[in-house]
Amino acid sequence: MPRRTERGSIRIDPRLIIGVVLIVGSTVGVYTLVSGLDDATEVYTATETFTPGDRILESDLVVERVRFGAADVRYLEPDALTDGGLLVTSTIRQGELVPLGAVDEVDRAGLATVVVPSRGALPEGVVRGTVVDVWSARRLDRGDSAPPTVLVPEAEVAAVIDSGGMVDGDSRSVELLVPRERVAALLQALAAEDAIDLVPARPEADR
Structure with a gap:
């Protein structure tokens, strides 16, 4: 007589499990490699044109990721913006990155x-x-x-x-x-x- 198979039992091929593990491992490895190569820095971009004497706040800026390579970052980064904002000392055009030299914590005029x-x-x-x-x-x-x-x-x-x-x-x-x-x-x-x-x-x- 043929052997009866228990109802509801599922047999999984071990080769399928190994294949899934290999795919997941490969995906994680590629993601880790790409993340490690991403040396982009978050800096602020002006949403409008600002002139000397204006005060810029976080709401006036958007964050962009820019790759500067080995060069020093000379633009305003998110952690450098104070709660009270910064004063503009030289004109910043709409869409431009905000240079560190164009903003200051105090009005040094006079x-x-x-x-x-x-x-x-x-x-x-x-x-x-x-x-x-x-x-x-x-x-x-x-x-x-x-x-x-x-x-x-x-x-x-x-x-x-x-x-x-x-x-x-x-x-x-x-x-x-x-x-x-x-x-x-x-x-x-x-x-x-x-x-x-x-x-x-x-x-x-x-x-």
Whole structure:
């Protein structure tokens, strides 16, 4: 008598399973290889033309993936855009990639950069972007000094410079963004070797 086959049983050819595994493995391998070769960088493109003085926000931009090769990326990337947006310093045409040199965090119009040497350790928390008051005490005869006064209110720190690669606080200088009408007074105080100190203008939490 012929052998009876149990109803509902399914026999799968092992060669079919092996074939499926090989196809899946090949697909995953190709995807991994292509992903590894994709060195494109996400950068912003302007959705309209912007001129100096405009403020651009994330909603004004679209992200595009661009392959720059070994060249340095000199265009605005998504992680470099602040919540408050950026100010346009030179014209950006619609559809153009946004150059880093065409945007800034602050309006530098009417500002000049002055490097102020630190007399001692800088106050804690004074970093790039900190707003400080520049206090000055005029040097008098016989080593005395006049009462200190605010020479430049609310100057912004553009950079903190370690002189000679040293880490000691006494060796640091601060690059300040100063209103042009206060530059002459600050330079005069520096030339006269007046005592100059930087004091944070407002608490970090208020910034």
